[in-house]
Amino acid sequence: MRQRSRMVTCVVLVLLLLGLTAxxxxxxxxxxxxxxxxxxxxxxxxxCISSVAISPSYANDGxxxxxxxxxxxxxxxxxxxxxxxxxxxxxxxxSITGIALAPDYARSRLMLVSTEDGLYRSMDGGGxxxxxxxxxxGDSYVNAVGVSPVMKDDGIAFAAPGLGGLxxxxxxxxxxxxxxxxxxxxxxxxxxxxxxxxxxxxMLVGIESSSEAASxxxxxxxxxTAAPLPLPTEMSVSAVGFSPAFGSDRTxxxxxxxxGVFVTNDGGRTFRSVYAGTVTAILFSPSFPTTHELFxxxxxxxxxxxxxxxxxxRAALLPGEVKRCTITSLAASPxxxxxxxxxxxxxxxxxxxxxxxxxxxxxxxVGILGARVNSVAVSPTFATDRTVFFGxxxxxxxxxSDGGRTVAYCNSGLGSLNVLQTVVAPSYGADGTxxxxxxxxxxxxxxxxxxxxxxxxxxxxxxxxxxxxxxxYATSATxxxxxxxxxxxxxxxGFATMxxxxxxxxxxxxxxxxxxxxxxxxxxxxxxxxxxxTHSGRLYVSSDGGATFSYLARTGLPMYAxxxxxxxxxxxxxxxxxxxxxxxxxMGGIWKSVDRGVxxxxxxxxxxxxxxxxxxxxxxxxxxxxxxxxxGLAVSTxxxxxxxxxxxxxxxxxxxxxxxxxxxxxxxxxxxxxxxGLTNGGVYTxxxxxxxxxxxxxxxxxxxxxxxxxxxxxxxxxxxxVSDATGYSITxxxxxxxxxxxxxxxxxxxxxxxxxxxxxxxxxxxxxRANARSAQGVGAWSQTFSFRTAGGQPSQTVxxxxxxxxxxxxxxxxxxxxxAPMIKEGRTLVPIRAIVEAVxxxxxxxxxxxxxxxxxxxxxxxxxxxIGRSTATLNGSSRPIDPANxxxxxxxxxxxxxxxxxFVGESLGFIVGWDATTRTVTLTLGS
Numbered sequence: 058m059r060q061r062s063r064m065v066t067c068v069v070l071v072l073l074l075l076g077l078t079a080x081x082x083x084x085x086x087x088x089x090x091x092x093x094x095x096x097x098x099x100x101x102x103x104x105c106i107s108s109v110a111i112s113p114s115y116a117n118d119g120x121x122x123x124x125x126x127x128x129x130x131x132x133x134x135x136x137x138x139x140x141x142x143x144x145x146x147x148x149x150x151x152s153i154t155g156i157a158l159a160p161d162y163a164r165s166r167l168m169l170v171s172t173e174d175g176l177y178r179s180m181d182g183g184g185x186x187x188x189x190x191x192x193x194x195g196d197s198y199v200n201a202v203g204v205s206p207v208m209k210d211d212g213i214a215f216a217a218p219g220l221g222g223l224x225x226x227x228x229x230x231x232x233x234x235x236x237x238x239x240x241x242x243x244x245x246x247x248x249x250x251x252x253x254x255x256x257x258x259x260m261l262v263g264i265e266s267s268s269e270a271a272s273x274x275x276x277x278x279x280x281x282t283a284a285p286l287p288l289p290t291e292m293s294v295s296a297v298g299f300s301p302a303f304g305s306d307r308t309x310x311x312x313x314x315x316x317g318v319f320v321t322n323d324g325g326r327t328f329r330s331v332y333a334g335t336v337t338a339i340l341f342s343p344s345f346p347t348t349h350e351l352f353x354x355x356x357x358x359x360x361x362x363x364x365x366x367x368x369x370x371r372a373a374l375l376p377g378e379v380k381r382c383t384i385t386s387l388a389a390s391p392x393x394x395x396x397x398x399x400x401x402x403x404x405x406x407x408x409x410x411x412x413x414x415x416x417x418x419x420x421x422x423v424g425i426l427g428a429r430v431n432s433v434a435v436s437p438t439f440a441t442d443r444t445v446f447f448g449x450x451x452x453x454x455x456x457x458s459d460g461g462r463t464v465a466y467c468n469s470g471l472g473s474l475n476v477l478q479t480v481v482a483p484s485y486g487a488d489g490t491x492x493x494x495x496x497x498x499x500x501x502x503x504x505x506x507x508x509x510x511x512x513x514x515x516x517x518x519x520x521x522x523x524x525x526x527x528x529x530y531a532t533s534a535t536x537x538x539x540x541x542x543x544x545x546x547x548x549x550x551g552f553a554t555m556x557x558x559x560x561x562x563x564x565x566x567x568x569x570x571x572x573x574x575x576x577x578x579x580x581x582x583x584x585x586x587x588x589x590x591t592h593s594g595r596l597y598v599s600s601d602g603g604a605t606f607s608y609l610a611r612t613g614l615p616m617y618a619x620x621x622x623x624x625x626x627x628x629x630x631x632x633x634x635x636x637x638x639x640x641x642x643x644m645g646g647i648w649k650s651v652d653r654g655v656x657x658x659x660x661x662x663x664x665x666x667x668x669x670x671x672x673x674x675x676x677x678x679x680x681x682x683x684x685x686x687x688x689g690l691a692v693s694t695x696x697x698x699x700x701x702x703x704x705x706x707x708x709x710x711x712x713x714x715x716x717x718x719x720x721x722x723x724x725x726x727x728x729x730x731x732x733x734g735l736t737n738g739g740v741y742t743x744x745x746x747x748x749x750x751x752x753x754x755x756x757x758x759x760x761x762x763x764x765x766x767x768x769x770x771x772x773x774x775x776x777x778x779v780s781d782a783t784g785y786s787i788t789x790x791x792x793x794x795x796x797x798x799x800x801x802x803x804x805x806x807x808x809x810x811x812x813x814x815x816x817x818x819x820x821x822x823x824x825x826r827a828n829a830r831s832a833q834g835v836g837a838w839s840q841t842f843s844f845r846t847a848g849g850q851p852s853q854t855v856x857x858x859x860x861x862x863x864x865x866x867x868x869x870x871x872x873x874x875x876x877a878p879m880i881k882e883g884r885t886l887v888p889i890r891a892i893v894e895a896v897x898x899x900x901x902x903x904x905x906x907x908x909x910x911x912x913x914x915x916x917x918x919x920x921x922x923x924i925g926r927s928t929a930t931l932n933g934s935s936r937p938i939d940p941a942n943x944x945x946x947x948x949x950x951x952x953x954x955x956x957x958x959x960f961v962g963e964s965l966g967f968i969v970g971w972d973a974t975t976r977t978v979t980l981t982l983g984s
Contacts, residue, residue, distance in 0.1 A: 093690065093692070093703050093729065093731055093743045094706050094743065095690075095706035095707045095731075095733065095741040095742060095743055096706060096741065096742065096746075097141075097426055097739055097740065097741050097742075098457065098460075098461025098462075098464060098732075098739070098740045098741070098742050098744075099423075099424060099457075099461060099462060099463055099464050100423075100424075100426070100428070100447075100455050100457070100461070100463075100464025100465070100739070100740070101428040101430060101447045101449050101452060101455035101464060101466070101739065101740065102139075102407060102422045102423055102424060102425045102426060102427070102428060102455075102464065102739075103403075103405075103406055103407025103408075103420075103422040103425060103427060103428045103449075103452050104125055104126065104127060104405065104407060104422075104425065104426065104427020104428045104429070104737055104739075105125055105126040105127075105385070105403075105404055105405055105427060105737060106123055106124070106125055106385055106386060106402025106403055106404075106407060106408050106425075107124045107125060107126060107152070107153050107154055107155075107385055107386065107402065108123070108124040108153060108154065108155050108156045108385075108386050108402065109121065109122070109123050109124075109156070109386045109387070109388040109400045109401075109402050109408065110122045110123075110124075110156035110157065110158050110168075110388065111158075111388050111389070111390055111391065111400065112158055112162050112163070112391075113158065113159075113160050113161070113162050113163070113391050114162060114163035114391075115135075115390050115391055115392060115398075116390075116391065116392040116395070116396070117163065118133060118163060119132070119133050119134050119135040120132065120133055120158075120162070120182070121135065121136045121139075121400065122156050122158065122168065122183065123139065123156075123402065123408055123425060124153025124154065124155065124156050124170065125152075125153060125425060125426075125427045126152045126153075126427060126737055127152075127426055127427040127737055127738050127739070128141055128142070128143065128146065128151050128153065128426075128427075129141070129142040129143075129146060129151065129153050129156075129170060129183065130142065130424065130425045130426075131182075131183050132424070135398070136400065136408065136410050136421040137421075137423065138423045138424045139422070139423065139424030139425045140424055141424075141426065142183040142186075144184060144185045144186060145177065145179070145185050145186030145187055145188075146170075146172070146177060146186050151170075151172045151173070151174060151177075152172060152173040152174075153170060153171070153172055154171045154172060154173065154198075154199060154200055154201065155170070155171040155199070155200070155201045155202040155203075156168065156169070156170050156171075156202070157169045157170075157202045157203050157204045157214065158204075159204060159208050159209065159229070160204070160205075160206055160207060160208055160209055161208075161209040162182075164209075165180070165209065166179070166180060166181050166182040167179070167180055167208075167229060167230075168182060168183055169189070169202045169204065169214060169216075169230050170186065170202070171199035171200065171201055171202040171216060171217075172199060173197075173198050173199075174197055174198075175188060175189075175190045175193075175197050175199060176188075176189045176190050176193060176199045176202060176216055176218075176230070177189055178230050178231070189230050189231065190233075191231065191232045191233065192232050192233045192234065193216060193218055193221075193224055193233040194218060194221045194222070194224060194233075194235060197218075197219075198218065198219035199216055199217065199218050199219070200217045200218070200219055200244065200245060200246045201215075201216070201217040201245065201246060201247060201248050202214070202215065202216050202217070202248070203215040203216075203248040203249065203250055203260075204229075204230075204250070205250055205254055205255075205279070206250055206251075206252060206254045206255065207254060207255040208229060210255070211227070211255075211279075212226070212227045212228050212229045213225065213226065213227055213279055213280075214226040214229060214230045215236070215248050215250075215260070215280055216230075216233060217244075217245035217246065217248060217262075219244060220242055220243070220244050221242070221245075222235065222236065222237070222240040222241045222242060222243050222245060223235075223236035223237055223240045223245050223248070223262055223280055223283070224236055225279070225280045225281070236276075236280040236281065236283070237262070237274065237276060237280060237281065237282050237283035238282070239274065239282070239283055239284070239285070240262060240264070240274060240283060243264045243266075243270060244264055244265040245262055245263070245264050246263055246264060246265050246294065246295070247261070247262070247263035247264075247294055247295065247296050247297045247312075248260065248261070248262055248263075248297070249261045249297045249298050249299055249309075250299075251299050251303050251304075251309075252299055252300075252301055252302075252303055252304070253303055253304035254279070256304065257277065257304065258276075258277060258278050258279040259275065259276065259277055259299075259303070260275075260276045260279065260280055261273065261274070261275060261276075261297040261298075261299070261309060261311070262274040262275075262276065262280075262283060262297070263294025263295070263296065263297045263311065263312075264293075264294060265293045265294070266290060266291065266292055266293050266294065270290060271285030271286065271288065271290055272286075272288050272289065272290060272291075272292040272293060272294050272311075272313060273285070273286045273288050273294050273297065273311045273313075274286060275325045286311070286325050286328070287325075287326070287327070287328065288311060288313070288319060288328060289313075289316070292313040292314065292316045293313070293314045294311055294312065294313055294314070295312045295313065295314045295336055295337050295338070296311075296312035296336065296337065296338050296339045296354075297309070297310070297311055297312065297339070298310050298312075298339045298340060298341055299341065300341050300345050300346075301341055301342075301343055301345055301346070302345065302346045306322065306346070307321070307322060307323055307324040308320065308321065308322050308341075308345075308365075309321060309324075309325070310331075310339050310341070310351060311328070312336040312337070312338065312339045312353070313336065314335060314336065314337075315335045317330055317331075317332045317333045317334060317335075317336055318330070318331050318332040318336050318339060318351070318353055318363075319331070320351070320365055331351070331363060331365055331368075332353055332361065332363060332370075334353075334355050334358055334361070335355055335356040335357070335358075336353055336354065336355060336356075337354045337355060337356050337383055337384055337385060338353070338354030338384055338385060338386050338387045338401075338402075339351060339352065339353055339354070339387070340352040340354075340387035340388065340389060340399075342389070342393070342414075342415070343389050343390075343391075343393035343394065344393065344394060344414075344934065347934075347935045347936075348364070348933070348934045348935045349364050349365045349366035349367070349935065350362055350363065350364060350365070350415075350933065350934070351363045351365050352373075352387050352399070352415055354383075354384030354385065354386070354387050354401065355383075355384060356383045356384075356404075357381055357382070357383065358372075359372055359373060359375045359379070359384065360372070360373035360375065360384055360387075360401060360415070360418070361373075362415055362933060364933070371933055373411065373415055373416060373417065373418055374416060374417035374418065375409065375417075375418050376409075376418065376419060376420060379403060379406050379409065379418075382403050382404050382405050382406050382451065383403065383404035383405075384401050384402070384403060384404075385402045385403060385404050386400075386401070386402035387399065387400070387401055387402075388400045393414070396412065397411070397412055397413050397414035397415075398410065398411065398412055399411040399414070399415045399418075400421070401418060405429070405450070405451045405452075406420075406422075406451055406452055406474075407420060407421075407422030407425055407427075407428075407452070408420075408421045408422045408425060409421060413932075414932070414934060416932055416933070419792075420466075426738065426739035427737055427738065427739060428447075428449045428450070428452050428455070428737070428739060429449060429450035429451070429717075429736050429737050430447055430448070430449055430717060430718050430734025430735060430736070430738075430739065430740055431448045431449060431450055431476060431477050431478070431717065431718060431734070432447070432448035432476065432477065432478045432479045432718050432734070433445065433446075433447055433448075433479070433718045433719060433720040433732045433733075433734045433740065434446045434447075434448075434479040434480055434481045434491070434720055435481070435720045435721065435722055435723070435730075435732060436481050436485055436486075437481060437482075437483050437485055437486065437723050438485060438486035438723075439722050439723060439724075439730070440722075440723075440724060440728070441486075441832055442458060442486070442830075442834070442835070443457070443458055443459050443460040443834045443835070444456065444457065444458050444481075444485075444506070444835075445457050445460070445461065445720070445732055446479040446481060446491055446507060447464075447479065447718075447734060447740060448476030448477065448478055448479040448493060448494075448718075449474075449476055450475050450476070451474050451475055452466060452474055453466055453467075453468035453471050453474040453476060454466065454467055454468060454471060454476055454479060454491075454493055454507060454510075455467070456506075456507045458752070458830070458834060458835035459752060459834045459835060460730075460742070460744040460746065460834075461732075461740065461742050461744060461746070462746050463837075467503075467507040467508060468510070469508065469509045469510065469798040469801060470501070470509045470510040470511055471493065471495075471498075471501055471510045472495070472498045472499065472501070472512055472517070473495035473496060473497055473498020473499070474495075475495055475496040475497065475498070476493050476494070476495050476496075477494050477495060477496055477520070477521065477522050478492075478493070478494040478521070478522060478523060478524055479491065479492065479493050479494075480492040480493075480494075480524045480525070480526060482526055482530050482531075483526065483527075483528055483529075483530050483531065484530050484531035485506075487531065488504060488531070489503070489504055489505050489506040489507075489803070490502065490503070490504050490530075490551075491503045491506065491507050492524045492526070492536075492552075493510065494520075494521030494522060494523065494524050494538070495520070495521060496520050497518065497519070497520050498512070498517070498518070498519075499512045499513065499516035499517040499518060499519050499521060500512065500513040500516040500519070500521045500524065500538055500540075500552070501513065502552050505801065505802070505803055506803070508786070508788070508798070508801035508802070508803070509798065509801050513552045513555065514553075514554070514555075515555060516538075516540060516555075519540045519541065519543065520540070520541035520542075521538060521539065521540055521541070522539055522541060522572075522573065523538070523539040523572060523573065523574055523575050524536065524537075524538050524539075524575075525537045525538075525575040525576060525577045525587075526577070527577050527581045527582070528577070528579055528580075528581055528582070529581065529582045530551075533549065533581075533582065534548065534549055534550050534551035535547070535548065535549050535581075535602070536548050536551075536552060537558075537575045537577065537587060537589075537603060538555065538575075539571075539572035539573070539574075539575060539589075541571060542570055542571060543557070543570065544557060544558065544560060544561065544569075544570045544572065545557070545558040545561065545572050545575070545589055545603070546558060547602075547603045558599075558603045558604075558606070559604070559605060559606060561589060561591060561595075561597045561606050561608075562608070563595050563597075563608040564608075569591035569592070569593055569595055569597075571591060571592035571593075572589050572590070572591055572592075573590055573591060573592050573618055573619050573620070574588075574589070574590040574619050574620070574621060574622035574636070575587065575588065575589050575590075575622070576588040576622045576623060576624050576634070577624075578624055578628055579624060579625075579626050579628055579629075580628065580629045581602070584600065584629070585599070585600055585601050585602040586598065586599065586600055586628075586653075587599045587602065587603050588622060588624070588634070588654065589606065590619040590622050590636065592618050593618075594617050594618060594619065595608060596608075596609045596619075596654060597609065598653070598654060609654050609655060617638045617640040617645065618638065618639070618640070619636050619637070619638055620637050620638060620639045620666060620667050620668065621636065621637050621666070621667065621668045621669045622634065622635075622636045622669075623635050623636070623669045623670065623671050624671075625671055625675050625676075626671060626672075626673055626675055626676070627675055627676040630676070631651065631675075631676065632650075632651055632652055632653045633649065633650065633651050633675075633696075634649070634650045634653070634654050635647060635648070635649050635650075635660075635669050635671065635681060635697065636648050636657075636669070637666035637667070637668070637669055637683060638666060639665045639666060639667060639686075640665075645662060645664065645665070645666075646659055646660070646661045646662035646664055646666060647659075647660045647661045647662075647666055647669065647683055647697065647700075648660060649696075649697050660693075660697040660698070660700070661683075661691075661697075661700050664685045664686065664687060664688065665685055665686040665687070665715075666683055666684070666685045666686075667684050667685065667686070667716065667717050667718065667719070668683065668684050668717075668718055668719035668720075669681065669682070669683050669719070670682045670683075670719055670720060670721045670725075672721075672725050672726050673723060673724060673725055673726050674725075674726035675696075677726075678694065678726055679693070679694055679695050679696040680692065680693065680694050680725075680726070681693045681696070681697050681700075682719065682721060682731065683700065683719070684716035684717070684718070684719045684733055685715075685716060686715040686716065687715070688702040688716075689702065689707040689715075689716045689733065690702070690703055690707065690716060690719070690731065690733055691703060706741065707733060707735070707741045708735075708738065715735065715736055716733050716734075716735060717734050717735055717736045718733070718734030719731070719732070719733055719734070720732050729743055730742070730743055730744045731743045732744075752828075752829070752830060752831060752833055752834035752835045752836035752837070753779045753780075753781050753782045753829040753830065753831045753833070753836040754779055754829070754836060754837075755779075755827075755828060755829065755836055755837050755838060755839040755840075756776040756777050756778070756779050756782075756785065756808070756827050756828070756829050756839050757776060757777040757839065757840075758774075758775075758776050758777075758825070758826070758827060758839055758840060758842045759775045759776055759777060760772075760773065760774070760775045761773075761774070761842070761844040762842070762844075763842040763843060763844075764842075764843055764844070765844050765845070766844070766845040766846075766847070767844050767845065767846055767847060768847045769846070769847050770812075770817055770819065770846050770847060770848065771811050771812050771813065771816075771817070772811070772812070772844060772846070773809050773810075773811050774787060774789075774809060774810050774811070774812070774825055774827075775808060775809035775810075776808055776809070776827045776839065777808065778808050779829040779836075781831045781833075782806075782829035782830065782831055782836075783806065783830060783831050783832065784803065784804070784805055784806055784829070784830050785803075785804045785805070785806070785807065785808065785827055785828065785829050785830070786801070786802065786803050786804065786827065786828055786830070786835075787800075787801075787802060787804055787810055787825060787826065787827045788800070788801045788825065788826055788827075788838075789801075789812070789817075789823050789824070789825040790823065790824050790825070791821065791822070791823055791824070792824065795824070795826070799816070799817070799823065800812055800816055800817075804827075817846050818846065819846060819847065819848025820845070820846060820847070820848045821845065821846055822843055822844070822845045823843065823844055823845075823846065824841050824842070824843045825841070825842055825843075825844070826838045826839050826840070826841045826842070827839045853868075853981065853982065853983040854867065854868060854895065854896050854981070854982045854983055855867075855868055855869075855979065855980070855981050855982075856892055856895060856896075856979070856980040856981075856982075857977055857978065857979050857980075858874070858878050858887060858958075858977070858978045859878070859975065859976055859977050859978075860877070860878050860879065860880060860885065860976040860977075860978075861877050861878070861879075861976070862874075862877055862878075863875070863876065863877045865891060865892070867895045872891060872895070874888055874891055875888060875891075875953065876888045876951060876953040876955075878958070878978065879950075879955065881945075881948070881955075882942060882944045882945050883942070884939065884942070884945045884957050884959070885957070885958045885959065885971070885978055886947075886948065886955035886956060886957055886958065887955060887956065887958045887978070888953050888954065888955060888956075889911075889913070889954075889955075889956045889958070889961055892958075892962075892980065893913055893915060893965075896915065896982050897915070898913060898914055898915030898916075898965070899913070899914045899915075900912070900913050900914075902954065909923060909924035909925075909947075909949065909954075910922070910923050910924075911923075911924075911947060911954060911956065913961070913965065915965045915966070916965075916966065917932075918931065918932060918964065918965050918966065919931070919932055919933075920961065920964050920965060922938070922947045922956060922961070923947065924946070924947050924948065924949055924954070925946050925947070925948070926946055926947070927939070927943045927944070927945065927946050929960070929964070931964050936960075936964070938957055938960045939957065939960065945957050945960075958978055958980070962980050965982075966982060967980040967981060967982050968980070968981040968982075
C-alpha cells in the first residue's frame with residue numbers, strides 16, 4: 058500500500074513539474090495534443106440575410122451581393138451560387154448591415170459596405186476592402202449606407218452610424234462630414250435617394266424614433282438639411298423607398314414597423330395608410346408606373362404585393378416555412394421588365410429569388426453560409442460514402458455525400474424544418490436509415506438516405522430532442538427516443554411502433570418526464586445498458602434494455618441540465634462515461650465517471666459546453682473532443698485530464714455564434730475527420746477536399762427525351778451507364794429547381810426506372826435528373842430533362858372560329874357558340890367562355906364594382922378585363938389591350954360579353970392566327 062501511495066505522489070509531482078495541471082475555467086495544452094486546421098464546407102447554406110444589392114449592370118455581369126450576420130457573399134451567376142468575400146473584412150465574421158454599389162459599378166467596381174464594426178470600401182468588386190470610417194461620427198456600428206444615383210458625377214454617398222445621425226461624402230466614401238443638423242444623434246436606420254436625384258437632390262431618411270422626434274425626414278439638398286415629414290412621431294421607421302417615376306408622380310413610401318406602410322403622391326405633403334401589418338422592407342416595382350405595385354416585406358406574413366391604385370393585395374408564393382419568417386430586404390433587377398427578377402432576404406432562411414415578377418419565390422442561397430446548425434451526424438460508412446447530415450434551425454436537414462464539397466437540403470416529407478437532432482443508424486450502409494428529431498413536428502425517419510422522410514406514428518406535433526439507437530440496430534431494430542414532456546420511449550421494430558418506458562422516479566413524488574440525453578451501451582446486445590439524463594440533472598440507468606430504470610445519485614456531480622452524454626467505446630472494460638453541461642460557473646463543464654456513473658469528477662469547468670465525442674481508439678489514444686462557446690473545439694489526449702483548444706480556423710464571436718454541434722468520423726483515430734457546427738456560422742471540417750476522391754461522372758439522360766409528352770402515366774426513365782458506378786439515384790419534381798420533390802429513389806445498379814401507378818399526375822409536366830455513385834463517392838447530378846404525362850388535356854388544342862358563325866371547332870370537333878364572333882374597331886371580338894372552358898379554364902363575371910369585370914383563369918395565368926376599359930391585368934400586372942388603338946375594349950352586345958380575341962388568347966398562352974380570306978381565327982394551345 059505504501060509503495061502505491063509513493064507511486065501516486067510521484068506521478069502528481071511529475072505532472073505539476075510539467076505544468077499539466079490547470080485551473081478550472083482555462084484551456085491548457087495537453088502533452089502532444091493535436092492541432093486541427095479547419096475550413097468551412099459549402100453549407101448548410103442560408104441563415105440571416107440583412108441586405109441585398111444588385112449590380113446596375115446585372116443583365117451583363119449577373120452580380121448579386123448579399124450581406125448576412127456571418128459576412129459578405131457575392132454571386133456572378135445571377136444568384137445560382139455564392140462565394141464568401143473576406144479580404145479586408147475583420148475576423149471573417151462581419152455582421153453586414155447595408156450594401157451600396159456605385160451606379161457605374163461595371164466600370165468602377167466600387168462597393169460600400171456598412172457593418173457592426175464600421176464602414177468598408179472596395180474598388181475591385183469586393184476583392185479587397187479597406188476601412189472607410191475617416192471622420193465618420195457616431196459609434197463603430199454603422200446602420201445603413203447609400204449612394205447617389207449619379208455618384209460617378211457628384212461623388213455623393215451617405216452613411217448612418219449608430220446614434221450618429223446622417224453623414225455625407227462627396228468623394229465616393231473616402232471621407233465624411235455631418236449631414237442634416239436636425240438628425241444629429243438620431244439613430245438613422247434607412248436611407249433612400251430619389252431616382253431623379255441629379256435634378257431634385259431629394260432623399261429620404263428613416264429613424265428609430267422616440268416620442269419627441271419625427272420618424273421620417275425629407276431632404277431636398279442631398280442631405281445637407283432635412284425636414285420632418287407629417288407622420289406620427291412615435292413610429293419607428295423600418296424602410297423607405299421612392300417610386301421609379303418619382304420625378305413625375307411624386308410618390309414615395311415609408312415603412313413604419315408595426316404601424317404599417319404610408320404612401321404619399323404629392324412629394325410628402327400628405328400621406329395615406331396603405332398597409333396595416335408589421336412591415337420590414339418595401340420595394341416599388343420597377344414597373345410601378347403601369348402596375349402600381351408595391352412589394353412589402355413583413356414579419357411573419359411573407360411578401361405582400363399591393364396595388365396602390367386599386368387598393369387590392371396578393372401574397373407572393375413562398376416556399377415552406379419561409380411564409381412565417383421575417384423578410385429583411387427586397388431588391389429588383391435593373392432589367393426587371395425583361396427578366397422579372399426580384400430578390401428577398403429572410404431573417405433565418407436565406408435568400409429567395411423570383412424570376413416571374415414577384416409571383417413566386419424559390420431558395421437561392423447556395424454558398425451563403427450562416428444556417429444555425431443544431432446537430433451533425435456522420436455516416437458510419439463515411440470512409441466510402443463521405444456522407445454527413447446536418448440538422449438546422451428552420452431550414453431542415455442538409456446532406457453532403459462528398460464530405461462537404463457540395464451540400465443540399467433534403468426535406469421532402471419533413472413536416473418541421475426546426476431540426477434538433479439528426480442520427481444516422483449503424484445499419485445505414487445497408488438500409489439508408491436516418492432519423493431527425495424536430496421542435497414541435499415529431500420524429501421523422503428516412504429509409505432512403507434522406508431523400509424522403511416519414512413521421513413516426515404517434516409523435517406528430519411533439520418535440521423530440523434526443524434519439525439513440527442500439528449498435529445492433531440492424532438485427533434488434535431497437536432505439537430510444539425522448540419526447541418532451543412525455544418521457545422516454547422505446548422501439549424494437551425499427552420505429553414502426555413505440556412503447557413508453559417506465560416513469561423515471563428518483564424518490565416518492567420526485568419523477569422526471571423531460572429527458573435531455575440518452576446513451577446506449579456499445580455492448581448493448583449483451584449488457585442491455587441504457588442511460589437517461591433528465592432536465593433536472595438527475596441520471597437514470599437501465600440494465601435490462603429499458604424495462605426498468607434506477608436513479609443514480611451521481612456522487613460529486615451537481616444537478617444541472619446536461620447537454621450531452623457519451624459512453625466510452627471500451628465501456629465493458631473501462632466503465633467510463635462523459636457528460637457536459639451548458640452551465641457557466643465553477644460547477645459547470647465536462648464531467649467524467651469511471652464506475653458506470655456512480656461517482657463523477659469535474660474535468661474542465663467554467664465553460665458553456667454543447668457536445669462530446671470519444672475517439673474510436675479511446676482505449677489506446679485516450680482522445681476526447683468537446684465543443685464550447687468560447688474555445689470552439691477542445692481536445693484531450695489523456696482521457697479528459699487536460700483539454701486544449703485545437704480548432705484553428707473556426708471563427709467564434711461571443712453572443713453571435715459559437716461551436717454548437719460536433720461529430721467525428723467512425724475512424725477518427727486514423728483519419729482525424731471532425732465536423733463542427735456553429736450557431737449562425739455554418740459548418741467547419743478538418744476533411745480536406747483537395748485530397749478527397751471525386752465521385753463518378755454524371756450519367757446522360759436518354760428517355761423520355763427532353764420536353765416530350767410520354768403518352769403514359771408511368772414512363773420508363775432511362776439513362777446511360779457510367780463505367781465506374783456502383784449505383785444510381787434519380788429525382789423527379791414538378792419544378793425545375795427541385796424544391797418540391799415528387800419522387801426520389803435509389804435505382805441500385807439499374808439504368809432505368811418506371812414510376813409506379815398513382816405516383817405521377819395526369820397531364821402534368823415533370824422534371825427529372827440522375828446521379829451515379831461509386832466507392833469514391835457520389836457524383837454530380839446530370840442535366841435536367843422535362844416530360845409531360847398522358848391524360849388531362851391533349852398536348853395540343855386547336856380551336857377555330859369564323860366571323861359571323863356560331864360554330865367553333867376544338868381539335869376538329871364542332872361545338873355551338875351562343876353568339877357569333879364579330880369585327881369592331883378593326884379587331885376581332887369573340888364570346889370567350891366556350892374557348893376558355895374548352896381547354897379546362899374558368900371564366901367568371903363580376904358586376905359588383907359597377908364596371909363589369911371578367912376574370913379568366915387558365916393554368917398559372919389569371920386575367921382580368923373590365924367592360925369599356927382599354928387596360929387589363931395579367932397575374933396582377935397592368936397591360937394595355939391594344940397599344941395601337943385605345944378604343945379596343947371589352948363590350949356587351951345582345952346580352953353577351955365580347956372580348957378582344959388576340960389579346961386574351963396571347964395572354965393565356967395561345968398562338969393566335971388569322972386567315973383574311975376565310976375570315977377564320979385559329980387559336981393553338983400547347984406543343
